[in-house]
Amino acid sequence: MKYIKAFLVFCYDFVIGDDWRMALGVVLGLGLTAVLAHNQHAAWWVLPLFVFVVLVISLRRARKKAAPKA
Amino acid sequence: MTTNTHALALVASTFLASTVETVEAVTIVLAVGVTRGWRSAVMGIFAALALLAVLVAAIGPALVAIPISALRLIIGGLLLIFGLQWLRKAILRASGLKEIHDEVAIFAREAAAARANAPTDPKAFDAYAFTLSFKGVFLEGLEVAFIVLTFGAAAGAVTAGGLSAITLAALSALVAVVIVVIIGFAVRGPLARVPENTLKFIVGIMLTSFGMFWGAEGAGVSWPGNDAALLGLVGGTAVVSLVCVGVLKQRPVAEKSEVPA
Numbered sequence: 001m002k003y004i005k006a007f008l009v010f011c012y013d014f015v016i017g018d019d020w021r022m023a024l025g026v027v028l029g030l031g032l033t034a035v036l037a038h039n040q041h042a043a044w045w046v047l048p049l050f051v052f053v054v055l056v057i058s059l060r061r062a063r064k065k066a067a068p069k070a
Numbered sequence: 071m072t073t074n075t076h077a078l079a080l081v082a083s084t085f086l087a088s089t090v091e092t093v094e095a096v097t098i099v100l101a102v103g104v105t106r107g108w109r110s111a112v113m114g115i116f117a118a119l120a121l122l123a124v125l126v127a128a129i130g131p132a133l134v135a136i137p138i139s140a141l142r143l144i145i146g147g148l149l150l151i152f153g154l155q156w157l158r159k160a161i162l163r164a165s166g167l168k169e170i171h172d173e174v175a176i177f178a179r180e181a182a183a184a185r186a187n188a189p190t191d192p193k194a195f196d197a198y199a200f201t202l203s204f205k206g207v208f209l210e211g212l213e214v215a216f217i218v219l220t221f222g223a224a225a226g227a228v229t230a231g232g233l234s235a236i237t238l239a240a241l242s243a244l245v246a247v248v249i250v251v252i253i254g255f256a257v258r259g260p261l262a263r264v265p266e267n268t269l270k271f272i273v274g275i276m277l278t279s280f281g282m283f284w285g286a287e288g289a290g291v292s293w294p295g296n297d298a299a300l301l302g303l304v305g306g307t308a309v310v311s312l313v314c315v316g317v318l319k320q321r322p323v324a325e326k327s328e329v330p331a
């Protein structure tokens with residue numbers, strides 16, 4: 001059990017890393033892209049938009065975290 | 071974008087990513103080998119390579135068996151999440167919000183730790199050197215294997231010079247590993263001249279762009295301009311990343327925190 005848990009923690013750190021919100025944003029972006037594409041809508045712009053938005057949000061959070069506490 | 075350009079982008083991405091990861095592994099192995107002797111360190115390298123080979127042999131054929139659209143959706147998504155991690159760290163490093171990856175400092179730290187735990191009998195098996203060397207090679211090698219397998223599998227029909235995408239990705243990774251290992255052992259010290267942070271920035275942009283391209287294709291999207299859209303994604307990602315670096319640099323953290331004392 002200990003090894004399985006350690007392996008899962010390793011997988012999480014390896015793929016998802018410091019900010020799980022970015023991973024969630026990617027999954028949501030891919031989901032919305034799939035729904036739009038399968039309903040015959042132009043969906044190519046959805047994923048890049050999601051990716052750039054989640055990246056900016058994540059960087060803002062990292063910057064706030066780095067700010068010294070008064 | 072032609073298939074040849076697509077193949078070139080694939081080769082460049084896997085080569086650069088493998089260079090960066092090999093530099094990190096070589097730094098650890100050299101620090102251990104130089105300070106504690108090579109016998110156990112080399113055993114650690116071979117044990118890690120053997121485990122990596124088993125993993126690749128197990129996962130590789132399974133990937134080929136999955137239909138290409140499902141594969142691109144899953145692998146594109148994974149590559150995108152993985153690439154965004156790299157890109158986020160690279161942007162934070164470039165803007166001064168995260169410590170720059172310094173091979174000289176890492177080499178010095180690893181060497182000092184290795185000396186502090188020096189074995190009493192130099193002929194005996196050195197578990198410390200073995201473990202450190204094994205971990206360094208396995209963890210960095212796993213990233214190389216992940217990138218090669220995902221790129222090779224998702225690129226599908228991309229070929230160049232009669233070689234399949236997976237062969238191209240594996241060969242470019244192998245060339246990067248061989249070059250870095252030769253230089254590392256010739257120098258016998260940290261590879262400080264490799265512009266590692268810049269390479270990581272470029273690789274982050276490439277992984278994110280390929281991830282978006284394949285992920286969206288797997289979700290059923292037809293890109294405007296087909297493969298040429300990949301160029302647009304690379305350019306767009308680079309511009310957004312550089313703008314982020316510029317904005318983060320312009321607004322230093324200390325100036326922003328205008329909280330009354």
